[in-house]
Amino acid sequence: MRKVLLTLSLLSLLMYAACGGNKDPFDIPAGAGGGGPSTPLTATVKGKIAFDGPPPTPKKQPTTSDPNCKNPDLVVEDVVVSEGGLENVILYVSGGDLAGKSFAPPTEKKTLDQKGCHYVPHALTLQVGQTLRILNSDETLHNVHAWAEVNTPFNESQATKGVETEKVFTKEEIMFPVRCDVHNWMNMYIGVFNHPLHTVSGKGGAFEIKLPAGTYEVTAMHEKLGKQTAMVTVADNGSADLNFTFKPK
Amino acid sequence: MSRNVRVAGSLHEEGENIGLHRFALFTACSTAFLIFVGGLVTSNQAGLAVPDWPTTYGWNMFTFPYSKWVGGIFYEHGHRLVASFVGFLTIILASWTWLKETRRWVRMLSLVALVSVITQGILGGLTVKYLLPTSISMTHACLAQTFFCMTIAMAYFTSPTSKHGSASIRDTHTGLALPTLCLMTTGAVYLQLLLGAWMRHTQSGLAIPDFPLAFGKLIPEFTDYHVGIHFAHRMGAILVTGMIAWTFVRMYSRHQHDRLLFRPALILVILVFAQLSFGAFAIWTEKSPIITTVHVATGALILGTSFLLTLRAYSLVVREARWQ
Numbered sequence: 001m002r003k004v005l006l007t008l009s010l011l012s013l014l015m016y017a018a019c020g021g022n023k024d025p026f027d028i029p030a031g032a033g034g035g036g037p038s039t040p041l042t043a044t045v046k047g048k049i050a051f052d053g054p055p056p057t058p059k060k061q062p063t064t065s066d067p068n069c070k071n072p073d074l075v076v077e078d079v080v081v082s083e084g085g086l087e088n089v090i091l092y093v094s095g096g097d098l099a100g101k102s103f104a105p106p107t108e109k110k111t112l113d114q115k116g117c118h119y120v121p122h123a124l125t126l127q128v129g130q131t132l133r134i135l136n137s138d139e140t141l142h143n144v145h146a147w148a149e150v151n152t153p154f155n156e157s158q159a160t161k162g163v164e165t166e167k168v169f170t171k172e173e174i175m176f177p178v179r180c181d182v183h184n185w186m187n188m189y190i191g192v193f194n195h196p197l198h199t200v201s202g203k204g205g206a207f208e209i210k211l212p213a214g215t216y217e218v219t220a221m222h223e224k225l226g227k228q229t230a231m232v233t234v235a236d237n238g239s240a241d242l243n244f245t246f247k248p249k
Numbered sequence: 250m251s252r253n254v255r256v257a258g259s260l261h262e263e264g265e266n267i268g269l270h271r272f273a274l275f276t277a278c279s280t281a282f283l284i285f286v287g288g289l290v291t292s293n294q295a296g297l298a299v300p301d302w303p304t305t306y307g308w309n310m311f312t313f314p315y316s317k318w319v320g321g322i323f324y325e326h327g328h329r330l331v332a333s334f335v336g337f338l339t340i341i342l343a344s345w346t347w348l349k350e351t352r353r354w355v356r357m358l359s360l361v362a363l364v365s366v367i368t369q370g371i372l373g374g375l376t377v378k379y380l381l382p383t384s385i386s387m388t389h390a391c392l393a394q395t396f397f398c399m400t401i402a403m404a405y406f407t408s409p410t411s412k413h414g415s416a417s418i419r420d421t422h423t424g425l426a427l428p429t430l431c432l433m434t435t436g437a438v439y440l441q442l443l444l445g446a447w448m449r450h451t452q453s454g455l456a457i458p459d460f461p462l463a464f465g466k467l468i469p470e471f472t473d474y475h476v477g478i479h480f481a482h483r484m485g486a487i488l489v490t491g492m493i494a495w496t497f498v499r500m501y502s503r504h505q506h507d508r509l510l511f512r513p514a515l516i517l518v519i520l521v522f523a524q525l526s527f528g529a530f531a532i533w534t535e536k537s538p539i540i541t542t543v544h545v546a547t548g549a550l551i552l553g554t555s556f557l558l559t560l561r562a563y564s565l566v567v568r569e570a571r572w573q
Contacts, residue, residue, distance in 0.1 A: 066320045067319075068319065141317060141319065143297065143298060155297050155300040156300055157299070157300045157301060157306050157307070159306040159307060181294060181295055181296070181298040181321045181325075182295075182298045182319065182320040182322050183320045183321070184293065184295070184320070
């Protein structure tokens with residue numbers, strides 16, 4: 001009797017696990033991107049994410065647990081400030097004149113590289129349906145573990161240098177982490193949007209978003225320093241400036 | 250009270266299966282080591298460092314090159330190999346028991362242990378495949394402790410003390426029966442391990458960042474469930490400490506000379522004080538992997554010791570009334 005109960009319990013457990021995991025994570029829904037022809041992106045919003053405070057001293061990240069990393073100069077990238085500006089801030093249109101506009105997913109792929117046991121870039125944005133190419137440029141093993149909550153999470157191995165994997169996200173999800181459990185310091189962030197009106201701040205905190213003319217709410221979101229929003233209006237073929245300021249925590 | 254355990258049977262009889270007893274003991278010790286190694290995996294956040302199962306990055310797990318045991322792979326792959334070793338030991342233990350043991354229920358126990366270790370291996374695989382769902386990870390953690398108790402039971406029931414010692418320690422206490430007290434203590438420890446596993450697998454270990462106070466107060470505001478789980482684990486520690494203190498006082502006052510009972514009770518007191526310190530340091534060091542792992546392993550040792558004491562109390566202690 002005891003054996004029967006044990007067997008039944010085990011089978012129930014297996015069935016429970018099996019029922020939760022049979023969805024295809026990368027099945028793109030019909031009509032992603034809005035259906036009709038893409039609205040042209042004829043205007044530009046550009047600006048800078050300023051950092052109001054002393055730039056943090058770069059903190060060294062030891063990589064000694066894997067001698068194949070070969071990156072003794074690696075630093076922690078949670079807050080990166082250059083030329084007074086904050087890098088790796090995800091910027092996106094979060095409201096405004098989006099109704100009636102449609103955007104087909106771009107055919108251009110975005111690349112996430114693993115180089116020196118470090119993700120390049122540290123933050124990236126994609127449109128729903130756009131392909132993400134994940135590359136291992138290291139002479140060591142990595143696992144690519146996406147902690148998505150709206151999209152289906154995944155954990156894939158990349159055992160050798162030069163291995164590539166492609167992923168397509170099917171739902172909008174603003175900022176989820178990707179981590180490597182082999183090298184527990186490796187992390188980066190991804191934002192997936194229903195539209196192409198997004199970017200990531202680069203050197204000096206500079207950014208530029210191409211978008212159709214109109215009035216929009218723009219959100220700037222940082223992994224550690226939170227988020228801010230601002231309104232901007234831009235004319236057809238015109239350009240508007242938009243700046244944000246983040247303070248250290 | 251004096252020690253009064255009668256060990257019947259000749260040396261020849263004892264010698265017959267002493268090998269089985271020693272093997273069961275070795276399996277129990279290996280299981281304790283396995284729990285420590287499993288603790289290292291979670292403490293180093295390496296549970297998903299090997300994304301595939303039962304293979305390791307596409308290799309057969311037994312031929313995965315040592316040069317590739319880097320970073321988190323060292324912990325996760327090492328855990329899989331030690332677990333395989335314990336599984337192998339359990340197969341031998343069950344086979345040996347079925348061949349040599351005459352008591353049917355001991356043979357059944359060895360079979361249950363074998364089924365448990367296989368289930369445990371499958372749970373370990375499922376937790377990797379499904380990216381550490383709390384329910385499966387917690388079940389994996391709790392079954393580990395249960396399996397550890399089974400190996401202790403196997404070691405105890407194959408020992409000469411268990412096979413030939415009769416119920417001969419008198420308990421004249423008129424209150425709660427000693428075996429019941431020991432069982433309650435073991436139950437409290439097991440409950441505390443459940444809470445610990447829940448806290449660990451819901452990332453609630455630093456939900457209350459200060460100790461001995463909680464957000465500067467005796468009782469914190471329960472702003473989210475992580476705080477509740479963490480605080481329940483602290484309350485569990487008080488309960489376990491109280492139960493162990495009660496058990497020890499009882500042993501000290503009435504069974505000081507009954508070595509088989511007093512020694513484990515004394516060890517429990519030492520372990521629980523060490524465990525409270527490790528718990529405090531786990532918070533003060535913001536979950537240092539080694540401190541946290543030692544905390545998990547010490548929890549298993551407390552459970553094992555309390556369980557052994559319970560087995561001995563049930564098999565050796567007779568209430569005074571039965572003697573009269």
